[in-house]
């Protein structure tokens with residue numbers, strides 16, 4: 001079977017001084033298929049990096065097996081494995097003195113044979129990889145001069161230059177701003193589809209992951225690996241069970257985290273277009289529960305000109321959402 005498959009996999013660390021091994025995750029069964037962007041999510045410390053390192057062959061499995069295109073990863077010799085599997089770990093300190101092109105060219109190493117010299121075809125692959133990640137213009141720049149987002153793209157180019165069938169990335173968006181995160185995840189999805197690559201990427205960027213992933217591997221707090229489309233996992237409550245907390249809960253309908261029911265009272269909103277979700281969000285932040293049916297304590301209407309709020313039979317008008325929000329925080333003293 002094509003792709004990366006986990007069969008009864010247990011991952012963790014060998015015990016020190018005669019102690020038993022520390023099992024971080026066990027009994028894992030999952031498949032990441034070519035052409036899919038598979039996103040690995042889970043709360044801090046649940047074992048995402050440990051799993052990715054084990055899938056990469058960087059640390060041995062404690063039990064079970066990892067199959068790459070149907071073959072046990074441990075049966076490949078290192079060069080053979082590097083021609084099939086590329087790994088992008090969290091590397092803030094990539095070789096700084098190399099240029100982006102030289103760093104990308106390191107990805108050709110598994111293909112260049114004994115001399116390590118790049119042939120014409122290798123140079124072409126390096127140029128292609130840089131172009132694929134929109135980094136051709138950075139090619140001659142030293143890596144030390146690149147921004148986090150630019151460097152992450154070049155590290156991805158190095159992985160592509162390996163011409164693998166599978167790429168594993170550990171938190172590649174960790175240091176990126178929102179547009180760069182969206183761009184990198186979008187790039188990974190495009191590459192997985194266009195080149196029929198297996199792409200497994202871990203991230204803490206849950207909302208983006210759930211919007212963009214074809215498949216999600218979710219490590220829940222009990223250490224079980226739940227696999228499915230983002231919608232399946234939202235519907236069966238797995239995402240809420242893993243991430244709700246700190247006053248936030250996952251809203252499956254919108255795919256974002258929202259503030260949990262506040263204590264200010266219930267609010268009803270009559271507004272069209274963007275005014276409705278923005279009003280809901282602003283009022284929820286001030287502790288109002290929105291979205292229910294039946295009578296409400298507070299009614300807010302956008303009449304196309306101003307916001308009208310009715311509370312305890314008194315009507316007030318606000319020219320801006322900011323003024324309404326200020327009042328909604330302490331309506332008793334306004």
Ligand SMILES: Nc1ncnc2c1ncn2[C@@H]1O[C@H](COP(=O)(O)OP(=O)(O)OP(=O)(O)O)[C@@H](O)[C@H]1O
Nearest residue numbers: 013022024042043044045046047048049050051204
């Ligand atoms: N070298 C190690 N030896 C022993 N235990 C380790 C080692 N590295 C990590 N761990 C432990 O394994 C568990 C999983 O860690 P891991 O880094 O895989 O989690 P993670 O999901 O990637 O975390 P985060 O979201 O914080 O990056 C943690 O309890 C961690 O303390």
